[in-house]
Amino acid sequence: MPAPRVYQTEAIIINxxxxxxxxxxxxxYTPNLGKIRAVAKGVRRPQSKxxxxxxxxxxxxxxxxxxRNLDIITQAQTINNFLPLxxxxxxTASGLYVAELVNAFTAERAEDEELFHxxxxxxxxxxxxxxxxxxxxxxELRLLxxxxxxxxxxxxxxxxxxxxxxxxxxxxxxxxxxCHNCGYHExxxxxxxxxxxxxxxxxxxxxxxxxxxxxxxxxxATELETVxxxxxxxxxxxxxxxxxxxxxxxxxPDLPASDRNQxxxxxxxxxxxx
Amino acid sequence: xxxxxxxxxxxxxxxxxxxxxxxxxxxxxxxxxxxxLLRAPAPQVEALAEAIKALKERxxxxxxxxNITDTDPCTICRDQERDRTQxxxxxxPIDILPLERTRKYRGLYHVLHGVIAPSEGIGPDELKVKELxxxxxxxxxxxxxxxxxxxxxxxxxxxxxxxxxxxxxxxVTRLARGLPYxxxxxxxxxxxxxxALEGRQEM
Numbered sequence: 164m165p166a167p168r169v170y171q172t173e174a175i176i177i178n179x180x181x182x183x184x185x186x187x188x189x190x191x192y193t194p195n196l197g198k199i200r201a202v203a204k205g206v207r208r209p210q211s212k213x214x215x216x217x218x219x220x221x222x223x224x225x226x227x228x229x230x231r232n233l234d235i236i237t238q239a240q241t242i243n244n245f246l247p248l249x250x251x252x253x254x255t256a257s258g259l260y261v262a263e264l265v266n267a268f269t270a271e272r273a274e275d276e277e278l279f280h281x282x283x284x285x286x287x288x289x290x291x292x293x294x295x296x297x298x299x300x301x302x303e304l305r306l307l308x309x310x311x312x313x314x315x316x317x318x319x320x321x322x323x324x325x326x327x328x329x330x331x332x333x334x335x336x337x338x339x340x341x342c343h344n345c346g347y348h349e350x351x352x353x354x355x356x357x358x359x360x361x362x363x364x365x366x367x368x369x370x371x372x373x374x375x376x377x378x379x380x381x382x383x384a385t386e387l388e389t390v391x392x393x394x395x396x397x398x399x400x401x402x403x404x405x406x407x408x409x410x411x412x413x414x415x416p417d418l419p420a421s422d423r424n425q426x427x428x429x430x431x432x433x434x435x436x437x
Numbered sequence: 438x439x440x441x442x443x444x445x446x447x448x449x450x451x452x453x454x455x456x457x458x459x460x461x462x463x464x465x466x467x468x469x470x471x472x473x474l475l476r477a478p479a480p481q482v483e484a485l486a487e488a489i490k491a492l493k494e495r496x497x498x499x500x501x502x503x504n505i506t507d508t509d510p511c512t513i514c515r516d517q518e519r520d521r522t523q524x525x526x527x528x529x530p531i532d533i534l535p536l537e538r539t540r541k542y543r544g545l546y547h548v549l550h551g552v553i554a555p556s557e558g559i560g561p562d563e564l565k566v567k568e569l570x571x572x573x574x575x576x577x578x579x580x581x582x583x584x585x586x587x588x589x590x591x592x593x594x595x596x597x598x599x600x601x602x603x604x605x606x607x608x609v610t611r612l613a614r615g616l617p618y619x620x621x622x623x624x625x626x627x628x629x630x631x632x633a634l635e636g637r638q639e640m
Contacts, residue, residue: 215626408555
């Protein structure tokens with residue numbers, strides 16, 4: 164049976180680049196088709212019918228027509244625009260990081276419905292959670308598992324002995340933790356505290372609700388971020404672009420509380436990641 | 438391009454290659470334009486070459502608002518009639534044109550030359566943010582109007598600038614977001630509609 168000329172799908176918009184005068188090429192993540200790229204025509208004009216329905220980090224229902232090269236989006240209706248996420252500087256930065264990660268770890272037209280739901284849940288939690296650090300780290304762990312890079316956290320990646328409850332090492336090259344003896348001689352391994360290992364093990368086997376409840380002090384949050392970021396950089400062989408912006412926002416001072424309401428009512432400037 | 442160009446006189450090949458780099462000009466259009474210019478009268482070709490050269494040689498950025506100009510300061514910054522207490526911040530020089538067409542705004546501008554785009558690795562350091570802040574410190578500005586585009590990056594840039602400017606005690610406003618004139622309620626997205634509801638006005 165030939166494929167139908169038009170089809171419908173849910174999608175989350177994870178990237179977009181401008182094309183020509185008013186068009187855009189969108190990268191969208193769908194439940195049944197995986198990642199696809201599609202053209203949204205005239206979307207940059209104010210009167211566009213697609214407009215805000217296909218903005219970055221939006222969950223929409225789309226109608227697409229098969230094109231010669233890229234498919235063309237003909238209709239769009241927002242399901243969830245994650246407005247609380249977009250009205251906060253830190254949450255927006257986190258959302259863009261999540262989208263960039265999904266884009267970097269997936270190939271086009273490789274179906275992965277679980278990953279779609281992970282992405283959807285993550286944006287949902289980023290919109291509401293006060294524990295953005297935990298949401299991001301849990302997402303990274305789950306994403307890595309989903310695309311085949313689940314870190315080994317029970318046994319040493321070199322001598323295979325069960326890990327002892329003490330400081331060990333995380334080695335990106337081994338795809339997991341090394342025991343103290345093996346890791347000590349591994350130049351690229353990063354020391355991993357017992358607390359960090361415990362949190363990683365817990366996250367690897369829990370759901371979002373439980374993951375979010377893990378309270379991280381600054382030191383532990385930084386350690387986990389560093390370890391996972393190093394691992395991701397090793398796998399992708401490059402640094403993600405949106406991490407620079409995430410880091411920068413950490414050093415931005417908060418707005419004085421009195422300024423928030425009177426200045427621009429629709430734009431609360433609360434810090435998400437700070 | 439050079440690999441696929443059949444052997445031809447060097448100046449012709451060179452022009453084809455240069456024209457081909459322009460947006461919307463493919464190899465065939467580049468060839469057609471090149472051979473048109475070859476047959477065109479010399480003064481016309483020279484006028485075109487001169488116009489292109491002037492673009493780079495005579496234009497510069499205004500030292501105050503960073504708009505593209507052939508005089509420094511630019512005509513807007515020099516105009517004594519304009520309100521010097523308001524600065525409207527835009528992404529690109531081209532954004533000034535529609536704002537000027539409204540004839541509603543009589544203040545000054547500041548061009549950022551881009552927008553914060555984390556996924557492309559563009560942060561505040563790549564934009565003219567520092568220039569804006571030093572300008573605010575030394576002048577009698579009382580209001581900054583953030584006129585970045587109403588999309589994800591534009592909003593993020595506006596929120597970021599608000600965080601930097603509000604502590605200086607300067608009023609920060611954002612262009613209202615609502616329904617486009619000539620548009621259709623049926624096709625409005627939820628963000629636009631909810632903003633339009635929030636900003637509704639008594640009539």
